[in-house]
Structure formats: structure tokens, C-alpha cells
Amino acid sequence: MSQDQVPEIVVDRLPLYLRMLEFLKKEDKAITSSQELADRLGLSSAQIRKDLSYFGGFGKQGTGYAIDYLIKQLRQILHVDRVWDVALIGAGDLGRALAHYQGFEQQGFRLVAIFDNAPKKIGTAVGDLHVQDMAELPRLVREKTIRVAILAVPADAAATVAAKLVELGICAILNYAPITLNVPPNVRVYHIDPVIGLQNMAYYL
């Protein structure tokens, strides 16, 4: 099935399935079921079977899913059976926290550089990386054919930096800045905003 035919809402759930499967694997489980996944994730088992059916199913009636096999398939579907180089823009508190985050590489992403435009930050060490001048970004993107960036700059700088990223050929932006970015249709933005999560939970309070 071509990418465009799978509803976005289904794609949204695939990383959650993958994370849960890897969690179950760490618990030394080899087989799971749509019911177990549903219970763990707060979804219905019918939903999970339907979502996976877009890609061919992966389970046999009555025998459940082989966790290792389903992890492998989901990683292929999500294109994280490889490692994507990622540029991190912003070396403030948030940028530093992200640079220290240990979960990227085993999930398909490698931070290869961190950029900032503040002279006092440029050259300083953050984890295994050194903060580079924003002026160096075009060269790095070109040399490493980078397609993915994380935007961890203040709100008032985000639009300008995002425009620069798009101009350089970045087509996936994980946006931590609390603004809506205007990008061309071929560029995807995933907005990480704590307020959205808090408001979502407040509904149930």
C-alpha cells in the first residue's frame, strides 16, 4: 500500500506500537496479542488489528504476534530500520537536554551536530558534540545530506530558522518552539508542546 493511502491517524499510532513492542521485548516476552497491546496502550484490539492490516496483518488468528518480527516490520514501515542523521538547532537548556537524551540512536536517529548563534555558546561541549555556529549549518546539511532537524530555539527565532531549514532541503522538523510554523506541503512538522498534553489531561480532571 502506498504511503498516501494510509490515514495519518494510523501512522500516528505506529510509533506507539513500536515503543510498546520494544518494552514487551525488554520484559523478555516473545509473543503478544492485539488484546495485550490494546490493554497496555488504552486502545481497542480491533483498532490495532485494523491499523496493522493496512500493512498486511503480521499475526495469525489465535497465535498472536511474534514480537521480534513485528518490531522489524514496523521499523521498515517507519523507515527507521536505518539511522537518520539529525541536526539540532538551539543549545539552550532544551537543546542541551535533547543532546543528552540517550534514546535517539537505537530508534533510528543520530544527532550529528548542534548549532546556535550565540558566540559564547559556540565551541562549548554538549555531550559528545560541540556547539557550532549557525553559519556552518548549510555545509553540514549538504555534506551529510541531512533531512531531519530538531528546532529548539526561542519562539521569536523559530520562523526564521525554520525558513532556513526548509531552504536547505530539510523536510522533517521536530518543533519545540511554541509557534505554528508555515512550511511548504512537502515539509513535515511535528510540534512538541507541553501545553497540548496538559490541556488534554485537564479535560479529564
Next chain:
Amino acid sequence: MSQDQVPEIVVDRLPLYLRMLEFLKKEDKAITSSQELADRLGLSSAQIRKDLSYFGGFGKQGTGYAIDYLIKQLRQILHVDRVWDVALIGAGDLGRALAHYQGFEQQGFRLVAIFDNAPKKIGTAVGDLHVQDMAELPRLVREKTIRVAILAVPADAAATVAAKLVELGICAILNYAPITLNVPPNVRVYHIDPVIGLQNMAYYL
């Protein structure tokens, strides 16, 4: 309509509508339409009308939505027409970034305290707050009747801290730790995980 009758997936979208309406308001717009919201958010206008119909509609055929009115209604529905006190656990890079985040208070949340268990962090200033000893958490939660917490601690500490939060009566946890928390059914967890966003976008790469 009672809370339980609205699908979670609809509730998930309400904060996105609210954010977009506030964005349009900042652009000095007074009226919008389901079509404009749909175009801006990458959804269908039918979806937006259907979502809002769970709560009574709010628009008249042909005249669109009055932005101020819809903002007010959505804030009431989401229970953010008041301000919730929030405890932030973890004063590392991420905790500090969150403490400096300016977007909480106008969206219904106020960070009232930040906690850590590292002696060298306790007492230090982070924005307008001072880091408090985790041992002080129960008193603060009781005194301020806190129901919402943000968990910004390392993965290996998250389960223990989450259990403590639940024990103290916290019923909404914004979880930044890269692990799945086991909590009772009456406690909601909203997991913020950069990997989920990156994998989602990688599908389209």
C-alpha cells in the same frame, strides 16, 4: 454530553483547535470557518465540525465561528478557564528548560514548585522558583491541592517518582521520561517523547 462519551481522539484535537484559534486571534481575526481551521491544521472541515458537534456546535451555517467565543467555550470544555497549579519534578537541563517556558500560565497552568533530590541543586534558582528537596513534595501537594505534575527525571528514577506522585493524589502526569509508566486507571499520563515525533515523520521520508 458527559466526559466519557466523547472519544479520546476528539479530546486529543481540542487543544490543537484552541491553539490555532489563539494564533488566528493574534493575527487580529475575529471570525474563522471549519474550512480555514482545517486548512491550517491539515484536517478535513467535516472532521472539525463533527468534533465540535459533540459539544453543541458553536457555528452557524454560513457565518463561521466567532473566534473569541469559541476560545472561551473550548477553554471551559478543557477546564483551562482556570489555572491549575503544577509541580515540576526534576531540575536537570529539561526541568530548567520547562521552568523557563513562558507558555504555561496563559494556557491554564502555573508551575508553583520544582523539585530534585540532588543536594547541589536544592536551593538553586531556576527562573522565579528555587529547587526544593523532594522530601518537601508531600507538604506542597497537600497545601496547594496539586493534581498535575510534570515528570522530567531520568528514566531510571521515573517509575519510583511516578509511584510517589500517584500516592500523593496527583492524577495527571506529563511524562518526559522515556519509559511507559504503570499507573492506576484514574491517573492520566501524557507521554512526551521526541522519538515518537521523529518516527512519525520518518514514515513520510
